[in-house]
Amino acid sequence: MLNRVRQHLKRVFPVLATHARRVVLREQPPGAAIRECADELRRARDKGLDGPASPERRRANHYVNKGVHKFNARLYDEAEEQFREALLYDPDYARAHLYRGNACYKMHRTTEAVSAWQRAAAAEPGSQAARDAAAKLKRVGKGAEDALSVLRRGREE
8 A cells, every 4th residue: 555655656746846846937827737737647547647557457448448449440239348348347447437338329229328428427536537428428418408399399389
């Protein structure tokens, strides 16, 4: 545990020092420095750079990468199988939930897609995968609202 904390601090301190120097030299306003520092650290965390990934996460990431290749080849059912396999190793892997939702959506299984995106948003709040999932949920919700309004107008006429 202590080694993991040390590794994390080795990554955090240089980022903090860089932005603190910019503030002191008046190259950057304090608010912008805080936002950029937080963004850099968040990106590092999302990429798994905040320390060594667990064996489960590495295995899950292997299956997610295989699934992404299948997804890009438009083999959505095979891609979803890979994402499901990833979730067996790491059930809280937001990226696996996100891509599984994308595959389900491409196969017109919207209810499953929405469920997967909700899990992605809840699994790792603040991660890029969670933000992407939230954006997809918003887009799908907007589409449903638009469809309902068209149906309502049709009934009124």
